[in-house]
Amino acid sequence: MTATDDSVLVGTEGRAAHLTLNRPKALNALTHTMVRCMDEALKTWERDPAVETVVLTGAGERGLCAGGDIHAIHHDVRDGDGTVSAAFWRDEYRLNARIACYPKPYVAVMDGIVMGGGVGVSAHGSVRIVTERSKIAMPETGIGFVPDVGGTYLLALAPGELGTYLALTGVRIGAGDALLCGLADHYVPSATLRLFVDDLATMPVRKALNRHVRxxxxxxxxxxxxxxDSCFAADTVEEIVQRLLSHGAPAAKETAETLLAKSPTALKVTLASLRRARRLGPLERVLEQEYRVSCAALTAPDLVEGIRAQVIDKDRNPRWSPATFAEVTDADVESFFTPLGERELGLAGPDSTEEVAW
Structure with a gap:
């Protein structure tokens, strides 16, 4: 391995090229520099006939990636004008799109914690490996944000209303549920991961999978x-909560309590994002929608407050504004989807603001 930037180790071994996220003390949280490094490496390897497979792993024992560097986002929103975060998301979402259409096998080893931006650099890959240690989540509503990095695209495709459940609650799921929801493809025990990755240097991906998948x-x-499915099929967050409270299953009531602790605005915008994602079609259109929503969140109060409460001060007592579902109007929600004009992400062409049928 060689290091072009010490936060991402880049190198090749036999027929495989490797990207290793290398900020273990920060649980490999993504920075703008890391995103750019990954994108440049992928562009180079796409043209390199000696590279047949790309492998993504995370340094350390805790996980692949905990998401984006939200400390940096908090600082930018609190003390700046949000342009640094918007620039990061622009490159990050473009990386997500590149991974999704990569012409060579992209093997993402989703061992340990994989959240937020970590899902974006792994779950769009063509070969997604989970282990008994995998803990996968899109926990954005807990910090006053909305699932991004193509997360609303992936979750909109999950069976029934499982994606809606995961997006609104932010709960962590393991290997079996990741396969059920379409976020992963294969299970390899963590004890044999090293052997699996080593085999990718000398054999095709399919052969290595046949040897190690269980x-x-x-x-x-x-x-x-x-x-x-019955509760999360409702058209509004208020109705979802009411159905959960009325259902009778203890887990349903607990889920209602979980939702009531989240940002009301983030929950309503997330539900609208998922429902719209189902009608938008390809990933690129959904990423464009997510970019509009993310940029709008930079000017809303809940993102900086949610990061403060959950990550900075860690008092776990965010003061959401507005504080109730009733105070979040349809116009408030709609404002998050306002086209950005010249600042659009521009992945899907000039007519990408229009929804299309599946």
Missing amino acids: PVPEGELATRREWI
């Missing part, structure tokens, strides 16, 4: 589908 342990969501 039956996935059973998840938990399949047994909860009845109340998840």
